Amino acid sequence: MLEANRLAVQKKLESAGLSDYPFRDVKCLLIRALARMPPSLAVHASLQALLNGRRPTWTVANDQRLEHMERVARLLDAWAVGLGLSEREVLRWRAAGLAHDLLRDADQDELRSHLPPTLASFPGPILHGPAAAERLRIEGLEDGELLTAVAYHTVGDARFGRLGRALYAADFLEPGRTFLSEWREERRARMPADFDRVVREVAATRIRNLIERQSRVLPQTLAFWNSMAREAA
Numbered sequence: 187m188l189e190a191n192r193l194a195v196q197k198k199l200e201s202a203g204l205s206d207y208p209f210r211d212v213k214c215l216l217i218r219a220l221a222r223m224p225p226s227l228a229v230h231a232s233l234q235a236l237l238n239g240r241r242p243t244w245t246v247a248n249d250q251r252l253e254h255m256e257r258v259a260r261l262l263d264a265w266a267v268g269l270g271l272s273e274r275e276v277l278r279w280r281a282a283g284l285a286h287d288l289l290r291d292a293d294q295d296e297l298r299s300h301l302p303p304t305l306a307s308f309p310g311p312i313l314h315g316p317a318a319a320e321r322l323r324i325e326g327l328e329d330g331e332l333l334t335a336v337a338y339h340t341v342g343d344a345r346f347g348r349l350g351r352a353l354y355a356a357d358f359l360e361p362g363r364t365f366l367s368e369w370r371e372e373r374r375a376r377m378p379a380d381f382d383r384v385v386r387e388v389a390a391t392r393i394r395n396l397i398e399r400q401s402r403v404l405p406q407t408l409a410f411w412n413s414m415a416r417e418a419a
């Protein structure tokens with residue numbers, strides 16, 4: 187077993203609270219088995235903990251929020267399976283849903299104080315995305331696509347890969363939301379087969395809602411929209 191691999195597994199056991207597991211032989215077998223798993227099958231320990239129902243100590247989300255995250259995760263899971271993605275990708279997508287609103291109910295000024303100046307200038311209600319991504323990054327998660335997806339799930343981002351777009355759409359389409367229920371049900375039924383078109387329709391509706399409420403549309407949201415409009419042209 188490679189020493190680096192053994193240390194990575196040891197770290198994983200520690201983060202799972204198994205480092206003090208009393209039966210040394212069993213623990214050795216477990217470490218060996220985990221180390222033999224191809225890296226492509228493993229997700230980061232922070233994501234694995236979420237998938238196992240353990241949320242980070244820094245989570246600030248009420249019960250309704252946790253249920254919302256679970257519904258978003260279920261949608262993402264189903265879409266990833268529908269797209270024929272690998273088992274690991276399905277886990278990654280599900281974990282993104284479980285992670286995206288971990289700080290949704292935190293004090294906005296508190297969140298702002300921990301973010302770099304460029305992000306701290308964001309409107310209060312969208313700070314929770316960048317803040318959660320930053321916490322996950324500090325925990326050692328280096329999955330840029332997932333971190334971008336979590337950070338900008340409210341505003342959209344032109345850099346979004348498929349996961350970012352899926353999370354942006356799932357957050358709006360999940361069945362627990364009460365407004366536009368028929369409209370959303372129809373879009374859910376078209377996912378993931380009509381993925382690009384549904385994401386564009388979600389973005390158009392969300393941007394239209396902002397304009398109708400006389401709210402600001404961030405340049406980042408317009409860049410996201412333009413990147414999809416260019417692809418569709």
Ligand SMILES: [Fe+2]
Pocket residue numbers: 286287290314315339340
């Ligand atoms: Fe959110």
Ligand SMILES: [Fe+2]
Pocket residue numbers: 254258286287357
């Ligand atoms: Fe959400």
